[in-house]
Amino acid sequence: MSAAVSSIREPLIIGNKNYHQITEDLIGPTEKAPNRMWIIAFTLSVMTFGYGIFSLCWTFYFGIGAWNANRTIGWAYDITNFVWWIGIGHAGTLISAILLLFRQRWRTGVNRAAEAMTIFAVMCAGLFPATHTGRPWFDFFMFPYPNTRGPLWVNFNSPLLWDLFAISTYFTVSLLFWYTGLVPDLATVRDRAKGVRKKLYAFVSMGWTGKAKHWQRHEYLSLILAGISTPLVLSVHTIVSFDFATSVIPGWHTTIFPPYFVAGAIFSGFAMVQTLMIITRKCFGLEGYITTNHIESMNKVILVTGTMVGSAYLIELFVAWYSGYIYEQFAFYNRVLGPYYWSYIGMMGCNLLAPQVFWSKKIRRNIWWTFFISIFVNIGMWFERFVIIATTLARDFLPSSWSYYWPSWVEIGIYVGTFGLFFTLYLVFARVAPVVAVAEVKAILKQYGDQYIGPDAQPHHDHHHAHEETIVEDEDLAGQKH
């Protein structure tokens, strides 16, 4: 057994659960017929996604001209949405990887859903640059492979190509990590299922039986995947920020971009996790597994990263002024007081000011406040990307080419469509697989169940006694070996 847990720690599993109850609670939702709310939500998502497909087809038929992106503002709505979705995709791997390395046990309640969210968000994100190329059926030109065009290779010095590598790697590693974690839980579903369902789950659970050696290797694999995912997740948004930072556009070529983008990505990712988890726990009755403690922990992360992002905004302004470089100064003057001043206000208000309410413990532990603020953060982070991309480009070096940008219905349709895609995939996932990591929750039950720690803890003399006995025997065995 693992080390004893400090008694001041608060329980993470509430409701005096035992192992079987955990299985019932977490696997249960996949075994019932979907309720009416799920069917309505699913229908809406599929319809929204359909509208997105329609807008995409419109784009392919009429060309990129159907968008309002213009010569001055060439990166507009699509790249804003791309960076926004990629940012959202950062919380999943952060929760599963970095929090695993830091031994933060509260990750077990939310990691599975957050990882799924990551994968779906990256899929939505990838759609934008793929479409932005104009002829997505030639997108495979971006991958370096021996070809008959020279062979003409891609530019390995370009941050855009680094981005391609970073995002494909991120997607693949997140998928492997997520699925490998899911296999034992799918086996649990299999062993409870009957008939065709059993066959289907037997196929996807890969013949998992829970052998001691397999668990040992599984833990090794998870740990090392976490170890390599940690720098990976930081590298992905760093490289996304390079898309801007290595350019020569005032307002973009700043060295603060990598850390500021990474903090922003974690910030928006956690906000999206909050939004989704608050709905999920309510719909599936998972209040005993995604507790107020989980929500509070995530709100703390939101507060920290929000304040980091906020100070980056202020430092940017200071450095622009202090640099004495008039183009940089103009770029930032334009951000705050230019034609897109409203999006700057939205960004500052939602990202810097709104999360500050989380200094209050009461608000951090309040579901409604959390939900409300998480929506604010999602909007604020979208504004941030819009401010960086559209505002900066709108006023370039030549006043004659200054422009204003507003998305066309086609662009809005694609963006709305990605929400449809995201929620369609999430809703399907929530039906077919447990949204909380069953095995991982069971593994922390004896340390974090409310019958073991916290105000409702019951004295478990037998257990503690047995626990000590094992340790003694462990040492005995170790002694025999030497």
Next chain:
Amino acid sequence: MKGQHKEVLFGLYNDEVVLMNAISKAKKQHLDIMDVYSPFPIHGLDSVLDLEESRLHVVGFIFGTIGMLTALIGMSWIFGGSLMFEGDWPTIFGGKPYWSLPAFIPIVFEMTVLFTAIGMTVVFYIICGLGFGVDNPVLDDRITDDKFCLAFQTNEMDAGSVDNLKGFFQATGAEEVHAKTI
């Protein structure tokens, strides 16, 4: 062993602590444990069972190195400009050297991570004998739920030894004892 049926006698325990004590006792009595199954990883089980440390991280390191070299050698071979490679198609970008190593670092890093992750995961499934469509025999459906299972192979045992094992299960607090041929 392949193709041959295994006769298995297994006990189901309700708690991992009881199971661990049972395993320790089995080890002391020099009983030949076939396997232990549990619904979640049990901390400290490896040392009680005398399981060897997994060498999966070595696999990760090897694949990572292959990924790193693939990226580095690939890009150097294409762009040339170094002592080793002439270049398959050297191109000047912004007046920078053909072989601009710092610009290669992001891709080298991503490829290292990609190869490590794919390589380790694939090797994990192969050495565990797991994969899509693999149908391993399940001793009891509740092992992935809340039962902890200690299994012995009884193919070449006489009735006395089997009874002895049954007695062992009873003495160590197993809730149920079953025999199954897999």
